[in-house]
Amino acid sequence: xxxxxxxxxxxxxxxxxxxxSLGLAGCGAGGGATDSESNELTVLVESGGRSExxxxxxxxxxxxxxxxTFVELPYDSLYDRVNTELSAGSASxxxxxxxxxxxxxxxxxxxxxxxxxTEDVQSDLFPALIDEAQIDxxxxxxxxxxxxxxxxYRTDLFSDPEQQAAFEAEFGRELTPPATWEEYMEVAKFxxxxxxGDGSFDLYGTDVKGAVETEWLALILQAGAKDMVLDADGNVxxxxxxxxxxxxxxxxxxxxxxxxxxxxxxxxATAQNAFNQGQLAMTRFWxxxxxxxxxxxxxxxxxxxxxxxxxxxxxxxxPGAWYLTIPQATGKQELAKEFIAYALExxxxxxxxxxxxxxxxxALEGASAERPNIAGLMEALDAEGxxxxxxxxxxxxxxxxxxxxxxxxxxxxxADTTALLDRAAEQVEEIMN
Numbered sequence: 001x002x003x004x005x006x007x008x009x010x011x012x013x014x015x016x017x018x019x020x021s022l023g024l025a026g027c028g029a030g031g032g033a034t035d036s037e038s039n040e041l042t043v044l045v046e047s048g049g050r051s052e053x054x055x056x057x058x059x060x061x062x063x064x065x066x067x068x069t070f071v072e073l074p075y076d077s078l079y080d081r082v083n084t085e086l087s088a089g090s091a092s093x094x095x096x097x098x099x100x101x102x103x104x105x106x107x108x109x110x111x112x113x114x115x116x117x118t119e120d121v122q123s124d125l126f127p128a129l130i131d132e133a134q135i136d137x138x139x140x141x142x143x144x145x146x147x148x149x150x151x152x153y154r155t156d157l158f159s160d161p162e163q164q165a166a167f168e169a170e171f172g173r174e175l176t177p178p179a180t181w182e183e184y185m186e187v188a189k190f191x192x193x194x195x196x197g198d199g200s201f202d203l204y205g206t207d208v209k210g211a212v213e214t215e216w217l218a219l220i221l222q223a224g225a226k227d228m229v230l231d232a233d234g235n236v237x238x239x240x241x242x243x244x245x246x247x248x249x250x251x252x253x254x255x256x257x258x259x260x261x262x263x264x265x266x267x268x269a270t271a272q273n274a275f276n277q278g279q280l281a282m283t284r285f286w287x288x289x290x291x292x293x294x295x296x297x298x299x300x301x302x303x304x305x306x307x308x309x310x311x312x313x314x315x316x317x318x319p320g321a322w323y324l325t326i327p328q329a330t331g332k333q334e335l336a337k338e339f340i341a342y343a344l345e346x347x348x349x350x351x352x353x354x355x356x357x358x359x360x361x362x363a364l365e366g367a368s369a370e371r372p373n374i375a376g377l378m379e380a381l382d383a384e385g386x387x388x389x390x391x392x393x394x395x396x397x398x399x400x401x402x403x404x405x406x407x408x409x410x411x412x413x414x415a416d417t418t419a420l421l422d423r424a425a426e427q428v429e430e431i432m433n
Contacts (some may be wrong), residue, residue: 040067041332041339042093046078048355049097049322052145055349060342066335075099082106082327091327094336098141100132100321105393107135111326111333114139116341124360126381128319132388141323142340143359145350148317148386149218149308150376152275152289153177153282156302157191166190177282177306181222181249184282184309185256191281192258206282207271208254208263210411213403215284217318219246221385224313229398229428230390236428239421242313247417249311251410263411275299284308286320287380290373291356305376307383316385321359394431402427 045053050072057068071093073081079102085091086109098106117139122130129143157163158175167175167190178184188205195203209215217228225242237243253259260266260274268286275283278298293300307315324343326336348363350356356371358364361378368375380386389395406424409415 038332039065039335040069041095041335042069042071043339044071044073044078044081044093044096046075046097046099047072051354052322052350052357053097053343055352056144056343056346059346059349060339064338064342066339068339085329086110086327089329091329094326094330094332095339096325096327097144097322098325100141100319100323101389101395103132103141103323103325104135104391104395106325107138107140109328110140111328111336112138112140113142113326113337113340116142116337116344121344124362126319126361126386128381128386128388129321129359132319132321132391133323135391141325142344143321144324144340144343144347145322145355145357146359146377146381147286147288147320147355147357148377148380149215149284149320150287150373150380151177151282151306151308152285153304153306154280154299154302155304157281158304163191177304178309179306180309181311185252185258188253188258188282189256202279204260204274204280205258206253206284207266207274207280208251208259208411209266209268209271210264210408211267211270211404213399213407214318214320216246216250216403216407217389218284218308218316219250219311221316221318221387222246222308222311222313223249224311228318228387228389229403230392230432234392234432236425236432238428239418239425243421244417245312247407247410247421250407251413251415251417254411254413264408266411287373287377288355288357290371291354303372305372307376307379314385315380315383316387317380317383319381319386319388321388392432397431398428402431 043053050070060066061068082096082098086106117133125143129146133139133141133143158177164175170190171186178187191203191205192201193203194201220228220243223242223245225240227237229236229238231237254263260279271283272285272289274280275285276293276297276299290303290305293303308317324340326333330336344360347358347360348366350358351363351367364374364378368378402424406420410417410420
C-alpha cells in the first residue's frame with residue numbers, strides 16, 4: 001500500500017482559540033474530576049463511540065485490572081460538554097473520543113500525543129489520518145476508527161441476465177459497477193425503472209443527498225481540486241472550476257430525473273432507508289452501512305461494494321475518523337495514554353461491533369478479504385486524492401450556514417450553480433474573517 005505521508009500545513013488562525021487558551025492559562029492544567037492515583041478512567045463518547053470502544057474497554061479491563069467508565073452523550077451534547085470544560089480549563093473526564101472536525105477547535109486544551117504516535121504507529125496508519133491528527137505540527141488525537149464513502153450496488157440487479165442484455169443494447173458495453181462519473185450516470189439512468197408497471201418509477205438508479213455535505217466534498221477531490229472549500233492557508237476556493245464541476249456532477253441525477261424526489265431534504269438516514277427498502281440500485285454511502293442492512297431488506301445478501309466512481313481528477317475520498325484525545329486538565333495523563341496505546345495495539349477489536357470499523361491498516365487488512373465494505377474502505381483511504389477536511393475551528397459553522405443551504409438549493413433543481421458558489425464564497429469569507 002502507498003503509505004507515504006502527504007503532509008500539509010494545518011495551522012489556521014481561528015476565532016475562539018484565544019479564548020480557550022486564556023481559559024487554560026487562567027485555570028491551570030491540573031486536576032480532573034478524578035483522583036490521579038486511582039486506576040479508573042472516565043471516557044467521554046458518543047453512541048457510536050461506545051459501541052466501537054466497548055470490546056477494547058472489556059479487554060483492557062480484563063488484562064490490566066483498571067476500570068473504564070463511559071459517559072455517553074448525543075453528538076451535539078458531546079461537543080458542548082468538551083467545549084465548555086476545556087474553555088474553563090477543567091475536565092470531568094480523562095479521555096474523549098472526538099470527531100475529526102473538532103480537533104482544530106479543541107487543540108489548545110488537549111495533550112499532545114507525539115510520544116504515542118511513533119514512527120511505527122504512523123506506518124500502520126493511512127496518510128490522511130496522519131495529516132488530520134496533527135494541529136500545529138503536534139499529534140493531538142489518536143485515530144481509533146475511521147470511515148469513508150464507498151459505492152454500494154445491488155448485485156442481484158447487476159447480475160440479472162435480462163438487465164445485462166438490456167443495458168448492453170442501450171449503452172454498448174457490459175453492465176458493471178461504474179468506475180467513472182460518466183458510467184455512474186449511465187447506470188443510474190438505466191436502473192431508474194417502473195418495475196411494477198404502474199406508470200411511475202419505483203426503482204431509482206441513485207440518490208442525491210442535499211441535506212449533507214460530505215459526499216459533495218469527495219466529488220470536489222475527484223474533480224481534481226487539491227483542497228475543499230479552503231486551501232491550506234485558509235483562502236476561500238469554493239467558487240473555482242473544480243467546485244463548480246463537482247456541484248454540477250453532484251446534482252446531475254436530480255436534473256436528469258433519475259433520483260427520488262425530495263433530494264433537498266435527503267440526509268444520510270433517508271438515503272440509507274431508501275437503499276435498504278429496495279428503492280435504489282446504487283448509493284454512495286459510508287462504509288459502515290454494510291453491516292446495518294436488515295435481514296428482511298431486499299438488499300440483504302445482494303450488496304456489492306466498490307470505491308466511489310472517479311472524476312476527471314481521479315479518485316479521492318474524505319475520511320470520517322474519530323480520535324481519542326486527552327484533556328490537559330486531567331490528572332491521569334499516563335493512565336489515559338496507556339489506554340489509548342492499548343486501543344491502537346488492539347484496534348481490530350472494533351471490527352466486531354455494530355459499526356464494524358477500525359483505523360489501523362493492519363486491523364482493516366485482517367478483515368478485508370471477508371468484508372467487501374472494508375476492502376472498499378481501504379481503497380478509499382489509501383487513494384492518492386484522499387484528504388481530510390480543512391483544519392479550522394470554523395468548519396462546522398461553514399457546513400451548517402453555507403454548505404448545506406447551498407446544496408439544498410442546488411438539489412432542488414434548476415439552480416445557477418455558478419451564482420450559488422459565488423455567494424457561498426462571500427459567506428465563507430465573512431465567517432473566516
